[in-house]
Amino acid sequence: MNSRVYILDVGLTRVGDHWKSSIQELAYESAKGLLHRNSRSIPFDGLVVANALSEISSSQQNLGPLIADALQLDNVEAIEVEAAGASGAAAVHVASKMLSSEHWKKCLVIGVEKMRDLEPSKITLAQALSEQAEYTHFFGMSLASLNALLARLYMSEYGTTRDQLSSFPVIAHKNSSTCEHAQFRKKFSRDDVSRSEIVSDPLRVLDCAPVGDGSAAIILASGEEMDAQQRRNSVEIVTSESASGRVNFFERDDMLEFMSTKKAADRAFLKTGLSIDDIDIFEIHDAYSVGAALICEALGLSKRGEACKDAVSGKFDLNGQFPISTFGGMKGRGYPVGAAGVYQFCEAFMQLKEKAGFNQVPNARRALIQTMSGIDSSCFIHILSTQHKG
Amino acid sequence: MSIPFWRNRDRYYRMLGSKCQKCGKEFFPSVLVCRSCHSTDVKDFEMPQSGKLLSYTLQKESISGFEDQEPMVFGLVELDNGVRVVAQIVDTPYEALKMGTKVRTVFRKVRTDGESGQIYYGYKFAPVRVTSH
Ligand SMILES: [Zn+2]
Numbered sequence: 001m002n003s004r005v006y007i008l009d010v011g012l013t014r015v016g017d018h019w020k021s022s023i024q025e026l027a028y029e030s031a032k033g034l035l036h037r038n039s040r041s042i043p044f045d046g047l048v049v050a051n052a053l054s055e056i057s058s059s060q061q062n063l064g065p066l067i068a069d070a071l072q073l074d075n076v077e078a079i080e081v082e083a084a085g086a087s088g089a090a091a092v093h094v095a096s097k098m099l100s101s102e103h104w105k106k107c108l109v110i111g112v113e114k115m116r117d118l119e120p121s122k123i124t125l126a127q128a129l130s131e132q133a134e135y136t137h138f139f140g141m142s143l144a145s146l147n148a149l150l151a152r153l154y155m156s157e158y159g160t161t162r163d164q165l166s167s168f169p170v171i172a173h174k175n176s177s178t179c180e181h182a183q184f185r186k187k188f189s190r191d192d193v194s195r196s197e198i199v200s201d202p203l204r205v206l207d208c209a210p211v212g213d214g215s216a217a218i219i220l221a222s223g224e225e226m227d228a229q230q231r232r233n234s235v236e237i238v239t240s241e242s243a244s245g246r247v248n249f250f251e252r253d254d255m256l257e258f259m260s261t262k263k264a265a266d267r268a269f270l271k272t273g274l275s276i277d278d279i280d281i282f283e284i285h286d287a288y289s290v291g292a293a294l295i296c297e298a299l300g301l302s303k304r305g306e307a308c309k310d311a312v313s314g315k316f317d318l319n320g321q322f323p324i325s326t327f328g329g330m331k332g333r334g335y336p337v338g339a340a341g342v343y344q345f346c347e348a349f350m351q352l353k354e355k356a357g358f359n360q361v362p363n364a365r366r367a368l369i370q371t372m373s374g375i376d377s378s379c380f381i382h383i384l385s386t387q388h389k390g
Numbered sequence: 391m392s393i394p395f396w397r398n399r400d401r402y403y404r405m406l407g408s409k410c411q412k413c414g415k416e417f418f419p420s421v422l423v424c425r426s427c428h429s430t431d432v433k434d435f436e437m438p439q440s441g442k443l444l445s446y447t448l449q450k451e452s453i454s455g456f457e458d459q460e461p462m463v464f465g466l467v468e469l470d471n472g473v474r475v476v477a478q479i480v481d482t483p484y485e486a487l488k489m490g491t492k493v494r495t496v497f498r499k500v501r502t503d504g505e506s507g508q509i510y511y512g513y514k515f516a517p518v519r520v521t522s523h
Contacts, residue, residue, distance in 0.1 A: 121454040128453060134398055135419050139478055139500060139512065140456035141449070141464050148447035149466045149476065156445075156489060200464075201448040201484075248419075250466055250474045 004223035005096045006234040007384070009034045010346040015183040015214040015334030017116050023051075023058055024070035027112040030215035031071060038219055046098055046107035047071075047078040050091035052338030053126045057114045067110060077104075084130035085287065087111065088216070088341020089242075089371030089380035096240045096382075099222040106225060111339030112215040123211050127337070130374035132247050144208055144288070146375060148200035150249055151290035154256055155202070158305035160293075162202065166193035167311035168292040169206045169331050175318060176328025178358035181343075183212045183334030193289075209287040214336035216343045231387065235352045238274075238366075238385045241267040244378035258291075258298035260379035261370055265299050268368075268381040276300050279383070280364040281323045281351050282316075283344040285372045287330040295370055296324070323361050326351055341371040341380070352386040395510055400434075402512035405495060407473065409435035418473050440518065441469035443491040448484045455501055467493055467515055481516040492518040 011034035018026050027049070049063045060066070064078035083090035088111040098104040115123055124144075128137040131146060154160060170190055176182035193206040223231065243263035246252045252259070269275055276299065284299075286292035293307035301322045302310045310316065316324040327333050327347045330340055348367035350356045356364075369382040400406040407418030412429035418437050423430055445466040452460045465479040465487070479487065480498060493515040500510040 119454075121452050121457055124451055125454040132419070134394065134401075136476065137453050138395075138510075139464075139476075139514075140453050140459065140462055141476060141478075142451060142453050144451065145447050145449045145464050146476065148449075149445040149464065152445040152447065152489075153466070197450075198448065199451050201450075203447075248476075250476050251425075255474075 002100050003102055005099045005237045006221055006223060006226060006231065007237065007345065007349050008219040008221055008230065008234050009038055010216070010218045010349045012181050012216040012343060012346045013214055014181045015212040015336055015343075018114065018213040019116065021213070023054060023060060023063065023112055023114055024066055026114065026213060026215045027067045027110050027217070028070050030112070031108065031110055031217040034217055034219060035071065042106050042221070042225055044073055044076050044106055044108055045104035046095065047073055047076045048091040048095045048107065048109045049078070049080045050087040050109065050111035050338050050342055051080060051113060052082055052084050052087045053113060053115060056122065056126050057118055063112070067112070073108070076107075082338065083378060084373035085285065085337050086341060086371045086373040086378055086380055087338035088344070089369065089382065090341070092218070092220070092237070092341065092345060092382065093240045093242055093380055095220050096237050099220055102222060102224070104222070106219070106221040108217060108219055109342060110215065110217040111336075111342030113336035113339040114213045115211050115336060116213050130377065135248065142200065143374070144203055145200040146249065147288040147290055148203040150255065150375065151202055151288075154290050154293065157256060160305070160308050162194050163190050164308035164312055165207070165289050165293070166190040167308055168286060168289045169193045171311060171316055172286060172325050172329045172332035175326055175359060176332025179327040179333055182328045182332055183210050184332060203288065203290075207289040209330040209335035212334040212336050214334060214339050214343065216339055216346050218342060218345050218349070235349050235384050235386045238383045239268045239272050240380070240382050241271070242378060242380045243267065245376070247374060247377040249375045256294065256304070258294045258376040258379070260376045261295055261298040261372060261381070264379045264381040265370070268383055272383060274366070274383065276322065279366050279368045281326050281348065281361050281367045283326065283329065283348055283367065283369045284324050285330060285370055286325050287335055291375065294376070299368070299370065318359065318361055326356065326359050326361060344369045344371060345382070348384050352384060395508070403497065405437035405513050406434050407437050408432045416471050416473055418475055437473060438470040439495040441467045441493055443479070443487060443489060443493055444468050444474065445489065446479060446487045455504060459501070463487070465493070465515060478514040479516070480514050486517070494518050
């Protein structure tokens with residue numbers, strides 16, 4: 001029991017418009033290279049598909065067997081995991097427990113989401129599905145508006161300026177400007193963000209993650225099946241933790257603390273004996289600027305109320321103390337909701353294997369991945385590690 | 391949407407929440423188990439009709455079904471009993487809102503269901519007018 005779990009290989013599509021692809025075709029697109037590179041001499045035992053919105057976007061459920069079919073993965077257990085924006089990380093969480101318990105030896109996790117087929121008001125509804133329907137979107141309230149209420153509260157409580165809040169999208173887009181698979185390869189200034197069109201005041205278009213199609217895939221295996229060479233080429237998932245809490249942020253005792261993120265991170269650090277100073281990169285769920293700030297504070301990268309100031313100071317840049325969203329995160333790389341978490345794993349893998357190109361953080365050995373649903377109603381924390389060379 | 395709406399009518403029409411019979415804590419939306427003391431002895435309880443605005447927003451991108459009401463104003467309201475809710479804010483220009491603005495519950499049309507034609511009603515909030523005489 002309790003085998004170690006490794007990521008052997010990753011594959012992804014660019015985030016954006018994939019008008020011509022169905023869900024199955026898009027999933028195949030992300031996985032085909034990785035299936036080609038990794039012989040099937042050790043067969044796959046499982047396929048875990050991460051998706052959040054296929055019922056709305058494509059009138060389709062049952063993606064497990066549908067994608068196993070498309071990929072000709074015979075004899076796999078094929079299951080689908082939905083946890084709104086955290087679906088991708090929830091899928092990895094499930095897969096890693098299947099492997100560590102030795103129920104499976106090798107499996108594929110594929111995140112896939114198609115959003116661009118939907119008209120704008122349907123997308124706004126789809127994004128809000130993580131919230132308690134009867135008391136939020138029944139009344140017409142979007143997820144952006146809930147985040148806007150939180151942003152105004154945050155700014156008022158801590159005296160944060162509009163200009164300071166804009167620093168998180170600036171970091172994301174600086175990193176995505178050199179990321180090949182990003183939806184937007186473009187830099188923006190804090191002024192650009194602060195003056196962009198209003199979505200839900202005070203949040204602007206550039207405070208909110210864009211809407212895109214995308215698919216990402218990773219191969220996971222238990223250490224039992226691997227030789228020394230394979231271990232060197234892979235990245236270990238050292239810990240996989242999750243926590244959940246109050247769904248409605250307005251019902252929380254402290255509205256400005258992301259407790260699910262804090263709890264899951266505390267568990268991950270307790271189990272591994274690691275601390276934030278042992279982590280080289282942080283992939284975070286920065287779908288909204290205010291969320292990015294609250295995540296950095298919950299993880300302990302900033303003191304409470306100081307995340308935006310820290311972001312302005314360069315603390316979270318690729319060459320800063322705690323690099324975040326190294327390929328642009330949800331904001332810059334793009335946010336295909338249910339697939340987004342799997343992208344984070346691909347990106348952390350590329351960093352730890354020194355395949356991150358212009359975005360490489362030198363000597364990155366450990367990565368922390370924070371993925372959440374809604375406004376931190378649930379959070380998944382994964383810590384990844386690679387062996388030193390030599 | 392029509393069956394859930396019917397089921398929730400009292401919650402939408404009268405802001406019927408819950409009160410814990412053991413520790414006295416009040417909740418909206420209603421709860422099955424007290425969030426404070428975990429007692430299951432909770433009873434229906436009507437929320438107070440007034441409170442103050444803690445935060446507010448002007449929503450310019452509509453959710454499906456609300457396109458004709460764009461833009462909409464929403465607020466985070468703390469009721470007089472300390473319970474916090476989010477709801478639409480009406481009868482005021484957005485620019486007039488401030489944190490701390492006193493508001494009261496009003497009962498209004500939410501929307502007409504495009505498919506069934508059914509009209510949904512529910513609670514919203516409006517600023518309390520200061521009368522001059
Ligand atoms: Zn109680």
